[in-house]
Amino acid sequence: MRAPVLAKTLCLALSTSLGIPSAVLAAPPPSSPGGDPSAMTPEQKLERAKQLFGEGLGALEAGDNATALERFEDAYYNYTPDKHKFNFNIGIAAYGVGDCVKARAAFQRFLDLVPEDPNRGEAQVKIMEIDRSGCANVAPPTTTTTNTTTAQEVDGEDDAPVLSSRSSARDEAIERELDEKESKRKSPLMITGALLTGLGAAGVIAGGVSVGLANKKANDLAALASPGPTGFPPGNYADDEVFDLDRNKLPRNNVGTVVFFVAGGALLVTGAALLGVYASQKKKSARKKAREAEDEEARVPARVRLTGVGPTLLPGGAGAGASLRF
Structure with missing residues (x-):
């Protein structure tokens, strides 16, 4: 069964941002046991999604996070890919089973696609908890480089840890949004x-x-x-x-x-x-x-960044030089 275009795009974007092969996260959504969604009318799809949502909530209340995650993903990916609020439920269930990568991705999709919802605050808190615990961190792939004879400029963010820098930026954005909401409240x-x-x-x-x-x-x-x-x-x-x-x-x-x-x-x-x-x-x-x-x-300590590397002349011969930025 083909996954919705939006799901593929989000999975590909997530895999790119985490620096892991796209085949790991861009796997097709779980197949639906309730029939072929392509043969259903929109009303039938909606009714099936409601049924799966109810089953997922029941499983979640019973502590069966794995079943709840399966039901929520089935309802969202296969029947109602336009109901982006499902991402919050997917994130809660995934967080319950310990899948921090999937939970964080679902919470982030929820924040990106649902601008107004009472659960935005809880989703932001969950993202902060996941980032601070480091359970969603994926080590960037190691690459081998060869020496070059020309100086090469390095982007200011390339020498920073990918996940930590992005996590810090997101944390700051979340804190700013919470501060704005707090400032709007009347004392x-x-x-x-x-x-x-x-x-x-x-x-x-x-x-x-x-x-x-x-x-x-x-x-x-x-x-x-x-x-x-x-x-x-x-x-x-x-x-x-x-x-x-x-x-x-x-x-x-x-x-x-x-x-x-x-x-x-x-x-x-x-x-x-x-x-x-x-x-x-x-x-x-x-x-x-x-x-x-x-x-x-x-x-905050002063951060040293590598801005350029290249050959240089020394009194005893040639060598390699590096440019640093403080």
């Missing part, structure tokens, strides 16, 4: 401070509105009062509405003004304080990261 301290600040500002504004309403009520009462300094005689009102305005509404306005100003001011001060604490913590964290980065750079 509870910032959210609480912003909320209290907003409520406090609203309380102060409400207090100002209440002052305006109380002043209007007081002016209305002054306009309705009898001429002279006596105002309304105690207990003698010509209108019930005037009585309610003088004895109920205006006092309520005055009390509300005090409550709004006191509560709003307290909330405003508290929210501003929390925002200040958050800003201070953020600055300290940024300075700490900067110091850690400087310390890390200081701990």
Whole structure:
């Protein structure tokens, strides 16, 4: 049975990057026991893939990682090669059976082909664990070289260990992505401070509105009062509405003004304080990261690289010369 074009391409790319013969990793996917996929309709393929996925999950929960890996690979390679999320399940099962090379390749395909998925973080962590353990490292093939009479420039990365340099670059990219996600998360301290600040500002504004309403009520009462300094005689009102305005509404306005100003001011001060604490913590964290980065750079030893080789003249005759870069 022919493997999908995408599977062949990914296997060939993986074998090239690891420096091993492509025939080892570009083997055809396992044959499917459920029938010839080429004779099935897309709906039948999807149903078969769902069945295999369920069997794989059952095997995975039962601790049978080998069977789970077989089912996941069968579903992905033979029935739904466009469902790239299967790569995460393949990676988990392969990691469970100890096949770090296959697990890492599956996790990397998952990250490359599925840009949005909740499992991206776990896949990145698994790749970091595999790289740090070294279980997926494959020794590069040894080659014999002959002496040449002309100087030959060597690429800056050719003299670096292939797997370690690429692993370091991927680790840095993963850490940067995790840091970006962490920086986008809203701090509870910032959210609480912003909320209290907003409520406090609203309380102060409400207090100002209440002052305006109380002043209007007081002016209305002054306009309705009898001429002279006596105002309304105690207990003698010509209108019930005037009585309610003088004895109920205006006092309520005055009390509300005090409550709004006191509560709003307290909330405003508290929210501003929390925002200040958050800003201070953020600055300290940024300075700490900067110091850690400087310390890390200081701990990295100077790296010597071979940039060129060729013949040279010596006082006693000819010899070989090498150019080094620090």
